Amino acid sequence: MRFGIAILPEMPWAEAAPLWRRAEDLGFDHAWTYDHLVWAGLPDSPWFGTTPTLTAAALITSRIGLGTFVTSPNFRHPVTFMRDVLSLDDVSGGRFVCGVGSGGDLDARLLGGPDLTMRERMDRFVEWVDLFDRMRREDHVFADGDYFSAVDARTLPGPVGDRVPLVVAANGPRGLRLAASKGEGWMTYGRKGDTEDEWWASLRDLGQRMDAALAAAGRDPAGFGRYLNLDIASYALGSVDRFEDHVGRAAELGFTDLVAHWPRPSEPYAGDEGVLERVASEVLPRWR
Numbered sequence: 001m002r003f004g005i006a007i008l009p010e011m012p013w014a015e016a017a018p019l020w021r022r023a024e025d026l027g028f029d030h031a032w033t034y035d036h037l038v039w040a041g042l043p044d045s046p047w048f049g050t051t052p053t054l055t056a057a058a059l060i061t062s063r064i065g066l067g068t069f070v071t072s073p074n075f076r077h078p079v080t081f082m083r084d085v086l087s088l089d090d091v092s093g094g095r096f097v098c099g100v101g102s103g104g105d106l107d108a109r110l111l112g113g114p115d116l117t118m119r120e121r122m123d124r125f126v127e128w129v130d131l132f133d134r135m136r137r138e139d140h141v142f143a144d145g146d147y148f149s150a151v152d153a154r155t156l157p158g159p160v161g162d163r164v165p166l167v168v169a170a171n172g173p174r175g176l177r178l179a180a181s182k183g184e185g186w187m188t189y190g191r192k193g194d195t196e197d198e199w200w201a202s203l204r205d206l207g208q209r210m211d212a213a214l215a216a217a218g219r220d221p222a223g224f225g226r227y228l229n230l231d232i233a234s235y236a237l238g239s240v241d242r243f244e245d246h247v248g249r250a251a252e253l254g255f256t257d258l259v260a261h262w263p264r265p266s267e268p269y270a271g272d273e274g275v276l277e278r279v280a281s282e283v284l285p286r287w288r
Helices: 013-025 050-060 078-091 106-110 118-137 173-182 196-216 240-252 273-287
Strands: 002-006 030-033 065-068 096-100 141-144 149-153 166-169 185-188 225-229 257-261
Touching: 002 273, 013 030, 013 050, 030 050, 030 257, 050 065, 050 078, 078 096, 078 118, 078 149, 096 118, 118 141, 118 149, 118 166, 118 173, 166 173, 173 185, 173 196, 185 196, 196 225, 240 257, 240 273
Parallel strands: 002 030, 002 257, 030 065, 065 096, 096 166, 166 185, 185 225, 225 257
Antiparallel strands: 141 149
């Protein structure tokens, strides 16, 4: 099991930098931040740019993976975003992980984009991932899509390794198939229910659907990452016992990577950093 922590990009860097350093010092395997113009969960909060934040985090850490939680087509074009990705990959020494999802409405509306149906949003996401994946593998890329185009797009110098890992956030059938065919991993927050048990049941169902999607794509499930946002039904770092219970239940469902949020002084994710430190020292070693 690998463990990640998400740090919202809401603080000036002088305040945020110690958190990113501590994430590495506490032994987390990866650290993430949101990729929005404005997040609906904190619409009135200060908010800083994702790629500059991750670049700064790369410069003050040396081991921990760094990722977007998650990037969407709402305001990112695959060609321009690839330049940011290659830079992050270079500065971090190959530690960048690109989490991507279909996105909600708010960021798109801020740019005056059209209101899209759920089907259209997924059409756009599939097209985005297809083009981004080509740019992970090819140079001189041409595309003429309904939402995104490229004319002899260059991808030099290329990534540090074989290619930048792609983790696809998905809950629906098309998204699961996309993750199975294009991604090195899959990310989910499950389906909201009336109870926490219903949430865990949704994760079991989604895991089985992911198994089927991998089989249909001819993919070996070994080595395919399964990432879970732990903080949907309840805040996992609300207590040490709750976090350990979440880890045990996620492990039974076959998840390989778990992501919780750094405790904040108020909702969302209100919590005590002392719990975070105890989890890092007591729980994480037992599950590795």
